[in-house]
Amino acid sequence: MCRETKRYKEILKSSGISNNFLSIGFKEFETERKHHTVVKAKESAILYYQNFKEIKNTRRNSITFLSKKVENHKTGIGAGKTHLSIALANNIMKKYKLGVLYMPYRDVITRLKQNMIDEEYYQREISKYKNASVLLIDDLFKGKVNDTDINIMFEIINHRYLNCSPIICSSEFGIDELIGFDQAIGSRILEMSKDYLVEIGLNREEIGQGITLNYRLR
Ligand SMILES: Nc1ncnc2c1ncn2[C@@H]1O[C@H](COP(=O)(O)OP(=O)(O)OP(=O)(O)O)[C@@H](O)[C@H]1O
Numbered sequence: 541m542c543r544e545t546k547r548y549k550e551i552l553k554s555s556g557i558s559n560n561f562l563s564i565g566f567k568e569f570e571t572e573r574k575h576h577t578v579v580k581a582k583e584s585a586i587l588y589y590q591n592f593k594e595i596k597n598t599r600r601n602s603i604t605f606l607s608k609k610v611e612n613h614k615t616g617i618g619a620g621k622t623h624l625s626i627a628l629a630n631n632i633m634k635k636y637k638l639g640v641l642y643m644p645y646r647d648v649i650t651r652l653k654q655n656m657i658d659e660e661y662y663q664r665e666i667s668k669y670k671n672a673s674v675l676l677i678d679d680l681f682k683g684k685v686n687d688t689d690i691n692i693m694f695e696i697i698n699h700r701y702l703n704c705s706p707i708i709c710s711s712e713f714g715i716d717e718l719i720g721f722d723q724a725i726g727s728r729i730l731e732m733s734k735d736y737l738v739e740i741g742l743n744r745e746e747i748g749q750g751i752t753l754n755y756r757l758r
């Protein structure tokens with residue numbers, strides 16, 4: 541195996557993306573007869589991928605997929621945010637030969653909290669997420685969020701913000717809620733994702749018509 545192939549294989553392996561998801565590309569994310577916000581999400585992901593080389597060292601080098609909240613409906617659940625984020629990560633790894641680290645938010649935050657007293661382990665673990673070339677945060681702020689979660693996430697996000705390190709982010713929350721959890725974190729993510737920010741979701745009328753974007757319910 542040539543050196544380059546070997547390096548690429550290592551990049552894929554250390555991404556933390558499981559084997560069956562490593563083959564997902566943009567092609568596998570279908571948009572035929574899909575809602576315009578879903579179509580826009582895919583277009584943004586492709587544009588981000590195409591511009592990645594030019595933007596990757598700037599402050600606006602990130603992309604975020606959110607779910608629009610209308611009254612008490614989270615209308616973008618199951619609409620493909622994770623699927624699209626992984627397709628994007630795979631494309632970046634393949635084309636730019638750059639590592640993308642997958643961070644399933646809830647699992648990682650739980651593990652970090654459980655190991656906080658082991659300072660050495662904690663610093664080693666958190667530094668992976670601070671220093672990854674590209675970080676894919678999946679389902680940010682999923683579950684019950686307390687001050688410790690906020691502090692850990694701030695440490696990661698602020699480090700990446702200061703160092704202009706790209707983030708791919710998905711969350712079941714909308715813009716206002718993201719800011720509501722913690723303004724310092726929310727505003728940094730939004731600034732970094734300013735050019736590639738999509739709120740997937742429905743409007744009131746569509747909800748009234750009983751439309752759902754949840755792929756799992758089809
Ligand atoms: N456009 C699409 N084309 C093909 N498969 C899709 C598409 N959208 C979603 N899926 C599939 O539907 C399922 C749900 O998608 P996914 O997990 O990406 O949604 P999500 O928006 O991340 O949901 P959640 O808000 O619960 O995190 C997955 O199995 C995914 O592969």
Ligand SMILES: [Mg+2]
Binds near residue numbers: 623678
């Ligand atoms: Mg998801």
